[in-house]
Amino acid sequence: MLIEENQFLKNNYKLLETCLSESVYQQILELIEGSPSSFFHWKVIEEKPNVDVYLIEQNTLEKYTVCHLFSFDQIGRDFSYQSLPLKQMNFFIQFASRLDIT
Template sequence: MLVYENQFPVNCFTLLPVDVKQHIMGIVDASPTSQFYCHVTTEIPNVNVYLIEHNPSEIYTICHFFSYDQIGEDYSYQSLSSNQINMMNQFVLQANIT
């Protein structure tokens, strides 16, 4: 798994729809003191962008998720705190879902 710290994979970033790029850059520009980690997966026709925003000075970590298909212009977006992600992971483990 490739994870990009404080940079975006050029070959993937250029392929993102304009709306997704603008949304990501808005998040990055709004938090200049944060560190960002990015991971992009493609399962044709779907593309998932995972963006972690970590801000040690303000003591928070937010996980941003973008998902879209390569067919249309629409995309979905969700953000969860790292605590919410950890809780969901614990829930899945306790439910014994594989």
């Protein structure tokens, strides 16, 4: 189930706090505040008890785009985090699509 999808506005990301665990929210907040020249697009998907947060960081000034993925369950405080440049993410998608796997 899609919880929320939007573009971050620098001073208006409190809405995301209601969807996430405190530890994931703090980590995302650090990413946003540590990259003042970036724009962020996000999507939160919940499939109980798991929650996945897709965060795309686009920085046109420094010419990069990074895909951040946070995943956690609603049971504990632990979460997993992965980050890949968009170029690597696209390669990975193309590679996986050529394989006979599901």
